[in-house]
Structure formats: structure tokens, C-alpha cells
Amino acid sequence: MENQTEKETFERSTWFQTNTAKMMMVGILTLVLLIPLTIVQDLIKERSERKNEATIKVTNSWGDNINLMGPILKVPYKIYSQTEEIDEKTKEKTIKKYSYTQNAYFFPFELNHTTKVDKVDKLKLGLYKPIVFKANVGVNGNFKELNFEKLGIKPENVLWDKATIQIRTSNLKSIKSDLFIKLNGDKYTLETNGESKGNFDVLETKNFNLDSITNLDFNFDIQYNGSNSIEFIPIGKTTKTSIDANWNSPSFIGSYAPLDTTKNITNKSFHADWKLIHVNRPFAQQYSEKIPNLNEYSYGAKLIETVDQYQQNERASKYGFLVIGLTFLIFFLIQTISKINIHIFQYTMIGLALIMFYTLLISITEHSSFMIAYSIAASSVIVMLLLYSISVLKNKKFPLFITAALTLLYSFIYVIIQLEDYALLVGSIGLFLILAAVMYFSRKIDWSKN
Template sequence: MLQLLKDSMLAKVGGLLLLVLLLCIPLAEIDRINNERGDSQREAAAELAATYAGPQTVVGPLLLVPYVERWMEPLRDAQGKVIGQEARSKEMAHVVFPDKLHIEGSMTPQQRYRGIFKIPFYTLDATLSGGFAAFDPEAVAHSEPDSKIEFKAPLVAFNVSDLRGLDGSPALTVNGAELRLRQRVPGLPDDSWFANGIHAPLGAAALAAWQSRAALPFEMKLSLVGQDTLSMVPISEETSAHLKSPWAHPSFGGRFLAAKREVTPQGFDAHWRVSSLVSSAREQVRADLAGRADATAASANGNVRAGPQPFNPQSFDVSLAQPINVYSMSTRAGKYGALFIGLVLMAAFMFELFRKLRLHPVQYGLVGLSIAIFFLLLLALSEKLAFWLAYAGAAGASVLLLGIYFAAVLGSWKRGAGFAAFVAVLYGALYGLLASESNALLLGALLIFGMLSALMLMTRKVDWYALSRRPEAAPAALVDPA
């Protein structure tokens, strides 16, 4: 019975399938290590964001006009009878958005390190220019009937998501006069994201122009450091932006994509143009300045604010994407691990079948394990070298090992070289799958179909039953009793 199982081709094929399943265990462990390294990279990015600067969202400049609304309310006694009038008041701020805002800037990429991990940063050098329309007091709505509004001196407000990224103080000029920027924005609720920004009261000349209802042009020169992503919020009637950078792998995102962009190996050049007619960013900013929390996040009584609210306005973004993320590439390569091992073992089985050689299950196991180790070697090398170089090194070492091993196992350097050439072709096909992400499914399907077709054509005349049949013993010679 044991000899029958040993000689059975069906049993050998079943054993190879079981071996492929067992080799999925080290593949899964390598994938776990890869995920852990990817998590470590993200933790390194979060640490740099906490200690240096994170992704930046730019909002402003805009004009805040503080005012006091005063009115009279009836004063009643315990029985509800009116016994007089009581003066009431509340302080608010009217928001004036720019008529036009143009952002002209350049992003200079840089790399920062946390351990072995490289995290992309940028320095934005930009000029923000535009103007505020003449102020109309009648545009300010009264919240109480018969109330009077007393306006205070307006101020220019500006904010980015991480003020630590400001490289020096921005140079702000309004109506031709330079203003001095100060920390925090007064008169805003504590739960307003914008309250943590910077502001500047209008100078005497600008204030006089404002009071005479003249338009106020402004210009701000900004130097800002950020991590990976820059987001710009379109708060004006018409917001336009022009950014350029020597980074050749940008990723455009946000609510509004670039209207025009040019990406070359020397960098990118992108233009945006967003109208307030298609954006709700102004309403989102206005709601934040008013400190209004979402009703679903309010406290049970509905009168107490629920604390600081997340501020995620509509924006247009550009990110300095990594051209190759070694951990995502290693993960994608590992997804083909079981298939790759199966194809190599199939090739070894074909050598055994057609060359009438006997390979031990241990030999099959060592071959499969060497392929699994390739993926671990690829991960380790890609942290130190460019991915293509790491892939070439890991694949070259694996091909050389299998060539030398099979030259001895198959008893011929020519056979060993032929087997190594087959494995090299598989590694080349796998790299093609990884390099062509948009066509990975098509190439993978063609690879599997091609290998299956080759197997079927090569074995179309094989008598599988004859391969499993034990050779019959020769009949004994007849002995002459005489």
C-alpha cells in the first residue's frame, strides 16, 4: 500500500498542493512583518507631524468686523407685568471674504528622517493677493428687532492648520501699508478652529479707507513648512492658484482638481480656478467662526457647546506622493507569492516527469521555501535600496541559488541553467505586474493562462495511469523436471 502511494502520480500532485498550502504560512508571516513596517513608517510620519509640522490647510486672509448689537427688552415682575425696560447686548463678528484671491507659489520638496524612514516635507513660498470689497453696514443682519449695531475696528485674520510650520512672520500689507500680525484671533468662540490663527488690526490709512467705504487691496508673502499635503480653501468670490515644484510625482486631490496641470520629470506646474458658486467653503468657514456645532454633536440639553469641532472645509489639494512605496509594493508582490511558488514547483514537477528523475518531497519543500524567502529579502533590501535595485538583487540571488541547487539535483549544469532561466522569466513577469499597476490584473490573468496552456500542451499525450502503474514482474523461467 505504501509503495502504491509512493508511486502514485495523483498522490504526488496532492502532496505538492499540500506543500503550497503549508508554504502560505511563511508567506503570511512575511506579510505581517511588511504590515508592521508600514505601520512603523506611518508612526514615524505622525511623530514628525507632532514634533515639527503636519499637513497644512491654508484659510484666508479674510476680514472680521467685530460689532456690538444693542436692544431693549421688557422687564417684568414676578407676576409677569411689565415694569420697565432692560438694556441687552451681545458681541458678534461679521465676516468679509475677499472678492478675489490669487495664490502664486512654489513648493520646494525636502526629506526628513525618523530612523530608517524618509518622510516627504515641503517649503511653500507663496504670495497671496486680492482685495476686499467696500463695506456695506446694511449687509449685517440684525438678530433682534429694533436693535442698533455699533461697529468696532476691523481686523485681518489668517490661519493654517499647523502654525509651527510658519517660517518667520508672514508679511501682510493692506491698502499699501504693512500690518503687524499677532497671535490668536480675538472675539471668536474657543471651539472655533479659526480662533487659534493670527490677526492684524487695520492701520490708520486702511481704517480710514474702510470707514469711507473704499475697497481694500491686500498682499501677503508666506513661507510655510508642511508634511506631504498642502490644502487651500477657496474662500473668495473667485479663487485662483498657480503652484509649481521640482517634485515629479504630485497627487492632486480635494474637492476641486487642477484645471490645468503639467507633470514632467522636472516637476509639476498646476493651475486652479474655483468660484464661490460651486463651493460651500465660505459657509463652512462662517459656521466655524460663529462657533456653531453640528446638532448631532451637541450635548443633551442643546444649549451647551460640545467642545472643539472638527474643521474640514472644501479645498483643493496637492500632495508630494512617494513615487514608490516599498511597503505597498512588497505587499502587492506578496499577493502573488502562492501562485509564484506553485509555478516553480510545477516546473520542478515537469522536470521530474519528463526527465524521469525522482525528486524527494524535502527537495520540493526547500525550493518552495527559497521562493518564500525571496519576498522577505525583497522587503529588507527595499528599505535600504531603490525598489528596482532591491528587486534585482533579491531575484538574482534566488535565481543563482536555484540554478546551483538544481544543477546538482538534476545531475546537469545545463538542466540547472534551464530551470534557473525559467525562474528568472517568472521574476521578470512578476516585476512587470508590479510596475504596471493599471494593467496588473490583465497581465496576471495572461500569465496564469499562459502557464496553464503550456502545462496542458506539454502533457497532452501523457498517460497518467501508466505513470502510476507499477511495472509487472517478468514471468519465471520454466524448469525442466528432467
Template sequence: MAFTDRVERTPAIKFAFAIFIAALLAIPLLTVYALNYDRQSQSETARNSIAEGWGGPQVIAGPLLVIPYQADATETVTEGGRQVTRVNRVWRELRIAPDIADIRSTLSPERRQRSIYEAVVYAAKTSGRARFALPADLARYGVTADALSYDRAELRFGLSDARGLYGPPPSVSVDGARRLLQPGKGPEATGGSGFFAALDATPLRERAVTVDFTYDFRGNASLTLAPLAGDTRWTVTSPWRHPSFQGGFLPTERRIGDDGFSASWRVGNLALGRSLVDSDAPAAVSADRSGYVAGGAVGDHQAGVTLVSPVDLYSQVNRSVKYGFLFIGFTFMAFLMFDIVGGVRVSAIEYLLVGTGLVLFFVMLLAFAEVIGFTAAYLVAGGAIVALLTAYSAAVLKSRRRAGFIAGLLIALYAVLYVLLSLEAYSLLIGSLLLFAALASVMYLTRDLEWGGRPAAPPTDA
């Protein structure tokens, strides 16, 4: 029994016990991390469910003028053991992008909720004008102007989730004459989803053709443009105050204020790395394969804007859990100093209970944040844990003054953590300074401590 008491009073052994228990608490911390990930996945599923039928993250493209033509295709087959070459007459498509396209989109966002989950959806009004011209050097693309079937031309528009079309039917006019629209045949940038209009493009042989269009659609989270024209100008306005601009092209002009944002892009086909004219002939390169990504993802040759929530509570909780060891380390160090310097016995069970309370903070933070928001949840969870551990420390440390020190330490830690979460760019700097201050304090307080045995007696003056 005496041996046990001696071992328990050894500062090095107590220090090792504190480290061991702190390491054990990594298991519940990782569990909280996994719980946050699971709740985030449930939130994503709920948001997708809320937006179902409304329209997904939208990608728009076009207009694109497609004119069919007939060409000879050579085919080699084996007949009777001999190689036979045949020449067949096949239909191909000549795709012409506009030399100028001016597009304007207005986003009207809306928050939609189901239970404790929320999704940001929007209604978009898009209108624009495009000008098409037949290139003078058409023969270099392997086709002549006389070979084109102008009366079978089509104007194609892309919308990645055509279910989002709503309100008045889309309107497309060619030189002032309105055209009847049909579903499908969107550019490859939108996965073939969209709508098209049949027209007689014979006037294109003599002059440029102007196309005016307007259509309304719904979507959620983001809107992306896959530019095709020789000079694409895209303007987006919205009352949403938290946009995130993404893609290979960022706005040339943008303004963000309390009344929302406006942004303008200008992209040329030289930046896209593609010609204004191509065909679906085997030797040709598709006009729609210049890095475009359908389905809402923003590719290198696209421009997009995302309506982000000002506070992503799961991301905030995730980052706060990563600082869990900082909380445990500082608090355990305070108890250890009271133990080996102040002479107050702190058992392994008491370390474990205090550590459990510190881990419980992150569980409460996640639970309350889903209901009342991150900041309010932080105050509620932090206040509850500070009150609990202060009361428990008063009993463990046999002193209200020492418990007050623990309360002050916890309040300071929670305040610093909130600052770290707000100032992500300086979190490493602040965290390293805190660790340096903690190490310096421990080194100072234990400078005369005999780690292998009982604390050394203070020196006496000669």
C-alpha cells in the same frame, strides 16, 4: 512498503501533495505580508519623528474679515415656576470673505533622513492679495451697516500647524499700511490655528479694502488650500518632479517637467456652495463648514498637492508578495512535470525547501530595499534565489539541463513580476495570460497521463 511506493508514484497523489505544500506556504507568505506592514508602520513613525518640529502637512486658509456687532438675543428661563423671556444684548461676529483672492505659493522640497528612513519636507513662501467689500444687501443677513463695530475688526489667516512659521515674521498690509499680528483665531478649516491682525475697517463703508500678505512656513508631504473667496486663484510652483494633486478641486492648468511643476487653481464661491457673508448667529450657517477638513486631510472643498516619492518601496513589496502564489505555483508545476512525466522523484521535503526559498525572496527584497532601493534590491534578492534554487534543482532533478530549465523559468518569472509591478494597469491582463499559458502547457504535457496510476505506455503502430 510496496503499497507506500505505489501511492507515492501515483500522479494524482503527487499532485495533491504539491497543492498541499503550496497551501502550507501561504502561512509564511502572510507572515511576510505582515512584516512589510509592520516595517511600513515603523517607517511612518520615523518619518513623523523626522518631521517633528518642522511642521506637519499644512492647510492654509484666509484671509477672512471678521467684524463684531451687537444684537438682541432672546432667552427663556424658568423662575419661580414661571417661564420668563429675557432679551439680552450680546456680541456676534459678521464674517466676510474676500470677493477676489490671488495667492501664490512656492515650495522648496528637501529630503531628510534618519538611519534608513527618509521624509520629504518643504519650505513654502506664500504671498497674495485679497480685496474685501461690504455687500450692498447687508440687511438680509440680519445686521445693518451702522450696527457693525468697524474699529474692532480682525483679519484672520489660517495655518493648520503654526509651529511651521519660520524666517521673517508674516507681513500683512491693509491699503499699504502694515498691521501688527497676533497668534490664533484661524478659520475653522485650520482648526483655529493661525494668526490675525486687528484693524479699523471703517473705510469699508465707502470703498473696497485691499489686503497684501506674505508669510513663510515649513511643512511635510502636502500643502492644502481651503478657498474662501468669491474668486480664488492659487498658483503653486516647486522643483519637485512628482506631485500628486488631490482634493475636490483639481488644477485648471498644470505643467510637470524635469525642472519641477507648476499648477494653478481657480475656485469660485458658487462651486464652494457658500455665501461671501455670514455670521455666528444661531440661525446662520458657518462659512467654514463647507466640507473642510483640518489637520492635513484634503476635503471635498479644498485643493491640495502632495510631494510623493517616485517609488514607495513598501507598496511595491506589498504588491510583489501578492504574486507569491504565482511563483510557487509555476515552480512547483515545473517540478511536478519532471516528477510525473520525466520520471524524477521529488519528495515533499524538497518541494517544501524550494517553496521556502521562493518565500525568502520577498523577505530579502524587503530587507535590501530599505537600504539600497527597490530596483537594486530586486536584482540582488532575485539573483541570489535563482542561483540557490538552480544549484539545488541540479541535485534534486539529477540533471544540469533540467536545472537550467528551472533557472530560465525563475528568471522569466522575476522579469514578468517586475513588469507587472511597473505596469499596474495591465497586471491583471498579463497575469491571466500567464495562467492560461501555464494551464495549456500542463494540459498538453499530461494529455496521455493516467492520473490514477502509472503513466500509460505510449501507443504502438499497428
């Protein structure tokens, strides 16, 4: 009986020494290490959310998105109506006439925007530097061909001396210049009129006399503090817009794309032009009573970070399972080929060292560039595993091979993170080559004996 028990114990201990058992334990350990890897990914998300909160706080005080619509010519006119009333006692009929005022709105015949955007690097909150900018917007053009009859308005009902100019804009609190508009050479002050039209605040001039004016030229300049984006609404019968900015990664947004013939993006700046005519947008040149919401027809540029530091960290962490799995596979193949026994505890230490790479990466990235942080974190982990594997494997040949393999692996992942359009293609080719290498080095192992 005792012999049988000893035999079963021996068989069990022998089975745990087989490659099959070791593969199972390493596989289970790999899955267990997904727990700390998930914790690291949650940490990255938390830090990213904190950055977003800091960005919102900064932009609320500095200035938000910029959207400009105008100028708009506003002309009041009279509407007359009459009602018939019957006196209940005398049964006599009387006609009472009423009048009230409404407004007609006319968009420019020609409208030109010339915008210079300068990125501001000095603004900082703690560890974070949100993207903010200063924008100088110059606007000029003219009004002509005012068609009151198309709106059913008789010229004799128009209050010619009550005309005004309106400019509608978002981000009113961050305008940093005095606001004047020149109309046929005469300067008029623009002031808020207390109205709010959707996302826009309204600036308006005092009254001026439009009678006998057939062509009304205008020009004005606005200086903004802004963040994220700058957009325009093409209310001119012909609208031309140009934007120059010292930013190398714009995203052109809205309903209309810039002209390909003049668009230019360099390592330090970009230039973009738009030209739109009235047939490009489905709204009229004049309105009575009120102007509809035209926000959906805006266009412009958004200053973005193509991949910010937290997005890069998040993408790197998604390859954590691959790094752990391939590193364990390398150690397992070395163990199988060299007959050197590696304990499960030692695999655990190796796995935790690989997890530490991501905590090092995110913490260093917040104080430096992603490239420097990645180099320091990867080098630290590779050196640590080199020294540890020398003590475990008792020689230098295999540890040097492991060091070379990890260097290639981390370099490969860094390249994938930096790529956008070709990330999937390069990743697929790389994984194919890794699989081919594993198949090559494991081809002579006799798995039937394990």
C-alpha cells in the same frame, strides 16, 4: 499470511511512487509553505507600521498638513435691545436699554494664491525618509462691495475703527517667516489671538479704521514647513490658486479639481491651477456672529509615493503562492518527463529557497531601491536553485530550463508590481500564457499509467 502482508507493503510503497501520490504530497507541501509565507507578510506589515510611526514622529516635529483660509475682514457692530421692567412696590414701568457687540465677517472679492513647494530630502529617521517639504505661499487680492445691509446691520451701528483682518491656518507651529499683511500699502503685524476654530488657529491684526475705505487691497506671504498635503479654502468671490512643486506624483485632493488646460506633470515636477467663482461653492460672502465650518470645501495637492517600498513588497508577497506552485509544477513535469526521482525533502528545500526571496527583498529594500533589491534577491534565489537542481537532476539541460523559467517568472511579477492601471490585464494575459505553456509541455504525458 506473510506473503499477503509483503504484497500489501509492496503495493503501498509502489503507490507512493506514482505520480498521483507525488502530486498530492507536493500539493500538501505547497499549502504548508503558506505558513512561512504568511509570517513573511506579517513581517512586511510590521516594518510598514514602523515606518508610519517614524513618519508621524518626524512630521510632528517638522510640520504637518497645511490648510489656509483667509484673509477675512472682521468688523464689530453694536446691537441694541430694550426690556420693560415693573417695580413690585410702585408698579411703575421702566424701559432699560442694553447694547452688546457682535462681529460681521466678509470674504475677499478677489483672492489669489501663488505657491511654491520644495521637497526636502535631507530629513531622515533611522532607515526612513518621510515626505516633507517647504512651502512659500503668496496671497493677494482685495475687499470691496461690503454689504452690511444684507446682514441686517445699520451703518450707524458699525464700529468702523475696530476692524481687523484674520487669517486662519493649520500647522501654526511650523510657520517659518515673520507675518505681516499690507492693507492699501500699510503694513500690519499678524499675531495669534488665542482662538481656535476647528482645525484652524487664528492670526489677527490690530484694529484699523475702515471708515471711507471702498476698496481694501491686501497681500502677504507665509513660509511653512509641511508634510503630506497643502490645501486652500476658496473664500474669494473669485479665487485663483497655482501650485508649483518639484514632485512628480501629486494627488489632487478636495472638492475641486485643477484646470486641465494648464495642469502639467513631468518626471521631476508638477504645476496646477484652480479658478473658482462664488457660484461654484454653496456658502455666502459675508456672515454675522460666526463663520460655519468650511473644511469640506478645501482643495489642493497631496505629495505621495505612488507605491512605496513596503507596498511593493506586500504586492510581491501576494504572488508567493503562484511562484511556489509554478516552480513545483516545473520540477514535477521535469521529473515526470525525465523519470528522475525528486524526493519530497528536495521539494521542501526548493520551497524554502523561494520563501527566502521575500525576506531578502524586504531587508535589501530598506537600504536600497526596490528595483536593485528585487534584482539581487531574485538573482540569488535563481542561482541557488540552479546549483541545487544540477545536483538533483544530474545534468545541465533541465536546470538551465528551470533558470530561464524562473527568470521569466520573476521578471513577469516585477512588471505587474510596477504597473497600476494595467496590472490586472497584464497579469491575466501572463497567466493565460503560462497555462498554455504547461498544457503544451504536458500534452504527451500518459497520465493513465501513473
